[in-house]
Amino acid sequence: MKRLYSLLKNPIFIFALLLLFLTIIIIYKTGFSFPDYYTNRELADKLAQAVSRDEVQQIIKHLINPNYKIDNFLYQSWGWFLTIFLFVIIFRIKNFSDFKNLRVYNNKIFVYSWINLSYIVFSVFIIISNMIDLMKYVYHWSADSFSIPLFIMLSVVVFSAIIYYPLVNILSYITYNTKIKRLFYQIIWGIGFAIISLLMIVTTCSKFTYINIILDFYYLVWLIFIVYSINYIKNK
Numbered sequence: 234m235k236r237l238y239s240l241l242k243n244p245i246f247i248f249a250l251l252l253l254f255l256t257i258i259i260i261y262k263t264g265f266s267f268p269d270y271y272t273n274r275e276l277a278d279k280l281a282q283a284v285s286r287d288e289v290q291q292i293i294k295h296l297i298n299p300n301y302k303i304d305n306f307l308y309q310s311w312g313w314f315l316t317i318f319l320f321v322i323i324f325r326i327k328n329f330s331d332f333k334n335l336r337v338y339n340n341k342i343f344v345y346s347w348i349n350l351s352y353i354v355f356s357v358f359i360i361i362s363n364m365i366d367l368m369k370y371v372y373h374w375s376a377d378s379f380s381i382p383l384f385i386m387l388s389v390v391v392f393s394a395i396i397y398y399p400l401v402n403i404l405s406y407i408t409y410n411t412k413i414k415r416l417f418y419q420i421i422w423g424i425g426f427a428i429i430s431l432l433m434i435v436t437t438c439s440k441f442t443y444i445n446i447i448l449d450f451y452y453l454v455w456l457i458f459i460v461y462s463i464n465y466i467k468n469k
Contacts, residue, residue, distance in 0.1 A: 248318040268304035270369040278371040286373040308441035316449040338461040356390040366439040
């Protein structure tokens with residue numbers, strides 16, 4: 234019993250078990266083949282070209298896969314369990330209380346490396362993820378080119394970087410290198426937590442690919458990092 238109790242307190246064991254359980258369900262239900270948005274994509278695309286642009290959604294709606302949302306949610310959940318499992322393995326978390334004692338989050342080299350390098354990785358993969366999600370649909374031949382949403386996403390990423398880099402670096406410097414104690418800075422970190430949570434929801438609602446696991450890991454590290462930052466301000 235003590236051995237079992239010890240295992241049930243171990244995040245590595247718990248998330249490995251959940252990951253295995255969900256993997257079995259996915260293999261049984263989908264054969265580990267990612268779900269398509271349509272039951273017959275080739276026919277959906279053919280029908281979309283045979284009618285006017287305004288009639289596309291109506292003519293192909295019967296070909297929308299009724300199991301897509303459930304199957305995609307299963308894969309997204311699987312991706313999250315895998316992400317958390319990798320996290321607890323990498324950071325050697327053998328007890329849930331270890332989440333409170335991740336020393337790496339108080340390491341300034343890690344802090345500044347993470348906030349500056351992670352955005353580049355995030356930008357690349359969030360654009361790829363969004364483009365893949367757009368491609369899950371079929372479009373009329375006269376629809377806008379994919380280069381337009383790609384350009385818009387690139388513009389948003391660049392514009393966001395102009396705000397992100399000075400703001401997060403200054404905020405991190407104030408948090409980890411000064412003795413300033415103000416609720417204002419905690420509120421900004423809280424807003425950051427809300428933004429990351431919103432991005433996480435958007436990614437979870439998109440079409441699942443293995444890229445999502447990289448994004449999920451990014452969100453998880455950031456959410457825990459923000460919690461540490463808020464506590465660091467509070468306890469410093």
